Amino acid sequence: MSMSTVEPGTRLADRFRLEDRVNESSGATFWKAIDEVLARPVAVHTFAPDFERQHEVVTAARAASRLTDPRLTQVFDAxxxxxxxxxxxxxxSGESLLDLLSAGPLEAERGAALVAEAAEAIAHAHEHGLAHLNLTPNRLMWTSGNTVKVLGVGVDAAILDIADSLTEEERAQADAEGLGRLLYAALTGHWPSPDDDCGLPEAPLDDDHYCTPRQVTAGVPGYLDTIASRILGLRKSVEPMDSPMEVAEALAEVPRPAPASVSTLPPSVELRSEPVDTIGRVPMPPMIHRPAPRRSPMLSRFVLTVVVLLAMVVVGVGAWTLGKSLGTEPAVPSAAPSATAEEGQAAGKPVEVKIAGATGFDPLGDGEERNELAALAIDGSATTDWHSETYGGPDFGRLKDGVGLLLDLGKETRLTQAVIDFGASGGTVELRTGASPEPDSLKTFLTRENVSGKVTFDLNGSSATRYLLVWFTELPPHNSGYRTMIRDVKLMGSKD
Incomplete structure (x- = not known):
């Protein structure tokens, strides 16, 4: 099949049926298509016969497919x-920043939150050698699932042929400036560049320089005005930022929108995937402040011990003083429990269990489920995750009964508690334990429906186990399909 014959109805790889031609630009055609195997919509780029960078685009897409940040568009095939x-x-599906600005600038911290999420995602891409280089308002999406998504990392630059001629430092600088322009647009509804036809009016000038956000829009917080001005060099007296990581760190304290399931949206909301001309408004949820880092249990115990010791000393001194005034000197209580008592207390306390390894588990399918992401669920970071494939229904498109994440504890361990961060995913989960990773040896200990956020499971009463399987039997909605995720797992067990 020649690309000159590509038209609606064409099937690629015997599974992707092209349906709607969305737009054409620079020799590339963007389609909405259907994955007939998983019964879900997908986006497809095809290329004109005279397009000379097909190999470069496919190579960039394959590299982008290995990125794990969920805020970057997932590549399925190239x-x-x-x-x-x-x-x-x-x-x-959702609205681009350009759509959100159609009624004027966003509330300052809401707009900054979108760009903060994008900055963290772009910084992740740069850590893996990929850049965007085409950050315009229609490439930043607020999805129908109330999450941020950046379109086109790696692929846009390859299509436009703007990456090969730049050094690594120049690519980092270009994407930092792109993020700065997005922040400026979110705060003002204007675009601080004459070169890009992005759909927004150009920012006003002051003495041949672009005005700062606060000069354009009233009410912009000073710290956001300063950040945007630093990135774009609008104030010569401050040092500029020259990488996406610097932008992400500068915006780290901006309160973020609380994620919500697509099922919470009003049924009348009409959703879309960029770029389509007519849409409905996807509401943004309330902002939440990121919690301060939790004090570690060891630090808490230390502080408590110090407080108790100080209290005992105060009581002892008071008793000694009172006794002296009465002519007696009572014995001062011992300031610390005996070593034997401490050991006895520690023996009954649970301790954190180190997880030896994790595997994406799909014994009813091809054997593995996004196994390349499994280690991200046990890396101690809530900004990375393991997630399943995307399916056409909550019942896995009737392809199987479940998928999961298999945790290897390294040895037989008696667990007392599991704390699992599911993000905003939802769904039904079972915790199964066993001495072997074989499905028949893993027995269900408990079941929980509609899990989301950080969930604590009480495992007291479970038998000693080598393996813990987090097994999903029902998937929550995700964009236009269904998938689940695990951001982090922490296990506690008895010391013996």
Missing amino acids: ADEDGVAYVVSEWV
């Missing part, structure tokens, strides 16, 4: 064979 080149990626 091929360049027999004269046919295409890239298949996630179909993102």
Whole structure:
């Protein structure tokens, strides 16, 4: 099949059926298509016969497929064979920043929160050698699932042929400035550049320099005005930022929108995937402040011990003083319990269990479920995650009964508690234990429906186990399909 014959109804790789031609630009055509195997919409790029960068685009897409930040568009397939080149990626439903600005600037911290999420995602891409280089308001999406998604990392730069001529430092600088322009746009509704036809009016000038956000829009907080001005060099007296990581760190304290399931949206809301002309308004939820880092249990015990010792000393001194005034000197209580008592207390306390390894578990399918992401669920960071494939229904498109994450504890361990961060995913989960990773040896200990956020499971009463399986039997909505996720797992067990 020649790319000159590509038209609605064409099937690629015997599974991706092209349906709607969305737009064409720079020799690339963007389609909405259907993955007939998983019964879900996908986005597809195809290329004109005279497009000379097919190989570069496919290579960039394959590199982008290995990125794990959920705020970056997921690439499902990319091929360049027999004269046919295409890239298949996630179909993102929602509104772009350009759409959100159609009624004027956003509330300052809401707009900054979107850009903060994008900055963290772009910084992740740069850590893995990929850049965006085309950060415009229609590439930043607020999805129908109330999450941020950045479109086109790696692929846009390859299509436009703007990456190969830049050094690593120049790519970092370009994306930092792109994030600065997005922040400026969110705060003012204007675009601080004459070169990009992005759909927004150009920012006003003051003595041949762009005005700062506060000069354009009243009520912009001073710290956000300063950050935008630093990134874009609007104030010569402050040092500029020259990497996405610096931008992400500067915006780290901006309160973030609370994520919500797509099922909470009003049924009348009409959703879309960029770019389509007519849409409905997807509401943004309330902002939440990121909690301060939790004090570690060891530190808490230390502080408590110090307080108790001080109290005992105060009581002892008071008693001694009172006794002296009465002519007696009572014995001062011992300031610390005996070593034997301390050991006896510690023996009954649970301790954190080190997880030896994690595996994406799909014994009813092809054997593994996004196994390349499994280690991200036990890396101690809530900004990375393991997630399942995306399916056409909550019942896995009737392809199987479940998938999960298998945790290897390294040895037989008696667990007392599991704390699992599911993000905002939801769904039904079972915790299964066993001495072997074979499905028949893993027995269900408990079941919990509609899990989301950080959930604590009481495992007291469970038998000693080598493996713990977090097994999903029902998936929550995710964009236009269904998938689940685990951000972090912490296990506690008895010391013996």
